[in-house]
Amino acid sequence: MSKVAEPLENKNVYRVEGFTCANCAGKFENNVKQLPGVRDAKVNFGASKIAVYGDATIQELEKAGAFENLKVTPVKPMREAKQEVHKGTKEPFYKKHSTLLNAVLIIVFGYLSQYVNGEENLITSLLFAASIVIGGFSLFKVGFQNLMRFEFDMKTLMTVAIIGAAIIGEWAEGAIIVILFAISEALERFSMDRARQSIRSLMDIAPKEALVRRNGQEMVVNVDDITVGDIMIVKPGQKIAMDGVVVSGNSAVNQAAITGESVPVGKTIDDDVFAGTLNEEGLLEVKVTKLVDDTTIAKIIHLVEEAQGERAPSQAFVDKFAKYYTPIIMVVAALVAVIPPLFFDGSWATWVYQGLSVLVVGCPCALVISTPISIVSAIGNAAKNGVLVKGGxxxxxxxxxxxxxxxxxxxxxxxxxxxxxxxxxSKKTNETELLSIITALEYRSQHPLASAIMRKAEEANISYSDVMVADFSSITGKGIKGTVNGTSYYIGNPKLFKELATAHFSNEQEQLVTTLQNKGKTAMVVGTDKEILAVIAVADEVRESSKEIIQKLHQLGIKKTIMLTGDNKGTANAIAGHVGVSDVQAELMPQDKLDFIKQLRADYGNVAMVGDGVNDAPALAASTVGIAMGGAGTDTALETADVALMGDDLRKLPFAIKLSRKALNIIKQNITFALAIKLIALLLVIPGWLTLWIAILSDMGATLLVALNGLRLMRVKE
Known part of the structure; x- marks a missing residue:
């Protein structure tokens, strides 16, 4: 127990500004792990954060990220983080990219000089050299450090290639490599920022202030200063600033931002409302139940950021592959540069140039970004549509x-x-009076179905609280009994009345009970010790969408849909037949459900269990993916499920599967394309056609296409 708890002690999370690539994020993580006092560290590239387990100052963290001039700030509460995000996005374009623009300008002067003075001119060479130094300073700084430590990554490859180009007199191409690599990194940053925008848009959902009534006075208060128990006044057309419960008023609230539901939901007294949702019609008074950083939207933002940092299996493969791939490329480049001149009388200038081109084309930018940008885009899109996926x-x-x-x-x-x-x-029996007596008896019972009968009486405006019940008792496993106005009444299952010798249970009545049970209803018989008076049937209503959803899942190619329930076989079969699941298992204990999930995994491999996130925890845990219903406002569902459907509705399930499949396909496409373009470019070495231009354009083109392909996941709709 202590071993598990230990790494969680003294955890600090920091926001990191300045990541240019996933490789750099990995290097920063390793550097932080080496700091004294740090037990472990985990970078979340998708959310631009690092979690540090142990003690480290901001100065130490920034020193660990000095190779890329990273800026580290402690994670603030949601409101402050939101303001920071917007502060960072207002930097002018020229200031943000001044180094790159200056280097491009000097290259332009270099080509003008080449046109006027010729290629071998000293001024021309100096202009291109100046462009290399200005545009590639940060690149060289890291590249040289890596070379000294024998660390091989993208910047190491580029540094060696540019130095080599300068040595053999290819100043112009060296300068172009620097510029195109910088553009490639800028595009990578831009793509990741676009993907991260899903989190920023979530931060914009909830307002920063709310109208609050305190001590009889109404005042506008910043959400950070609102406390649990405050009464918020939310006018029509306003967004709700905090989670709470309605204490006065009726309205329709648009919850699309949290649950993805397109239709507004009616809210009245005692109903829960969430921060960031829109009050559309009436005035609501809401009692605040959570502080600003504990609201549902704050939890969603936190969980989405955490999820975007989780490495998917394909990303783990890419990370491992890139670790060995880069040194191999350096060896291949060295062999290309050396073997033809040494053994086949090739020209040193030609083959060193080819070797440098191999270094450039071998740069794994596209490969490294192929998975994280897809994961971040898909998880962000899912969150905006009411599906919370807890990791890649x-x-x-x-x-x-x-x-x-x-x-x-x-x-x-x-x-x-x-x-x-x-x-x-009995025609003599007054239906209203009998329902009043039944409700008065059920009001005193602990039976789960009693609430349905009480609700029926309330809807019909039938009073039952004034009915005097004497000698009330529960008959274990069979029903209840009580005396009203001197008459003993019984409510229970048919077995109860079959044991009462004085009450006759006719075939017609027994047939009615059987018919109701076959329809999936729970039939309760009502009578006295002398006669059967009525049968009242209660059922758990099937969701209107369930049948349509099961059909869609089968159309998507899901081979088996199975309903697992502890209910009786009659009820289970009736509901299963109505919704169209391919199999049903009834009268199950939690252990039985767990066994069925294990069997399904053995038969089908990848299996999901869909539940409410509270019950059936063993089955949810044993499935490949545990999917919880109604995540909004349900802390247990948010914390325990692998995937939470924020609206209490199955309609999001086909969308989630469709998005996941699209993400899987795009990740595979990206990895295949990134490797294929490298292989094709490398094959150009054989006839000697590979140039530094082709090398850098293939790398840059692959990075751009992979990024744009990943961003397509943000557009997937239901």
Whole structure:
């Protein structure tokens, strides 16, 4: 236990500015791990953050990131972080890219000088050399340090290639390499910023101030100063600033920002509301239940950032591959430069040039960015549409699902029982009076279905609180009984009345009970010790969308959909037949559900379990992907599930699978394309056609195309 807890002690999270590439993020992480007092560190490239376990000052962290002039700041509360984000985006374009623009300008003068004075002119060479030094200073600084330490990454390759180009007199091409590499890095940064914009847009959702009533006075208060228990006044057309519960008013609230629901949801007294949602119609008074950094939207932002930092299996493969790939490229480049002149009478100038081109084309920029940009884009898009994916690994695994198991109650059904049938047998019996007596008895019971009967009475405006009940008792496993106005009433299952010798249970009545049960309803018989008076049926209503969703999943190629429930076989089969799942297992204990999930994994490999995030925890944990319903406002679902559907609705499930599959395809496309373009360019070495121009353009083109391909995931819609 202590071993598990130890690394979590003294955890500090910092925002990092200045990452140019995923490789640099990895190097920074390793540098921080080497600091005295630091037990572990984990960089989240997707969110531009680092989590440090142990003690380290900001000065020490910035020194560890000095190779790229990284700026480190402690993570602030959500409001301050939001302001920081916007501060950072206002930097003028010229100031942000002044070094690159100056280097480009000097190259232009270099080519003008070459046109006027000729290629061998000293001024021409000096202009190109100046462009190399100005545009590549930060690159060389890191590259030389890497060479001294025998660390081989993209900047090491580029440094060697540019120095080599200068040595053999290719000043112009050396300068172009520097500029194109800088442009490539800028494009990579821009692409990642676009992907990260999904988090920034979430930060913009909730307002910074709210109208609050304190001590009888209304005042506008900053959300950081609002405390639990404050009463917020939310006018029509205003966004709700904090999570809370409605204490006065009725309205329709647009919850699309949190749950992805397109239709506004009716809210009245005792209903939960979330920060960042839009009050559309009436005036609401809301009692604040969470501080600003504990709101649902704050948790979503935190979890999305954490998820974007989780390495997917394909990213782990790329990271491992790149670790060995770069040194191999350097060896190949050296062999290309040396072997033809030594053994085949080749020209040293020609083959050294070819070797330098191999170094440039071998730069793994496109490969390294291929996965993280896809993961960040997909997870950000999912969050905006009400699906919270907890990491790249789950994103990939959802795309490979073959079977999905569903809990019944609260997942395929609404989880709220309702009275569906009330059949009174005796014409002499007053239906309203009998329902009043039934409700008065059920009010005193602990039965889960009692709430449905009470709700039925309230909807019909039938009073039951004034009904005097004497000698109330519960008959274990069978029902309840109580005396009203001197008459003993019984409510329970058919077995109860079969044991009462004085009450006759006719075939017609028994047939009605069987029919109701076959329809998936729970039938309760009502009567006295002398006669059967009525049958009341209660059912958990099936969600309107369940049938359509199961059909869509089958169309998407999900081979098996199975409903797992602890309910009786009659009810389970009725609901399963209605929604169209391919299999059903009823009367299951939690251990049975766990066993079925294990069997499904053995049969199909990738299996999801969809539940409410509270019950069936073992089955959710045993599945490849645990999917929780109704994540919004449900802390357990947000914390325990691999994927949370923020709206209490299954309609997001096909979208999540579609997005995951698209992400999986794009990641595979990116990796394949990045490697293929390198291979094609390297094959040009054989006839001696590879030039530094082709090398850098192939690398830059691959990086740009891979980034744009990954960004397509932000456009995937339901």
């Amino acid at each position: 690994i789950y994103l990939e695994e959802m795309g490979a699902l073959k079977a999905i198991a569903f809990d019944k109650t609260g997942t395929l059904t609404k989880g709220v029982p309702v009275v569906t049938d009330f059949n009174v047998f």
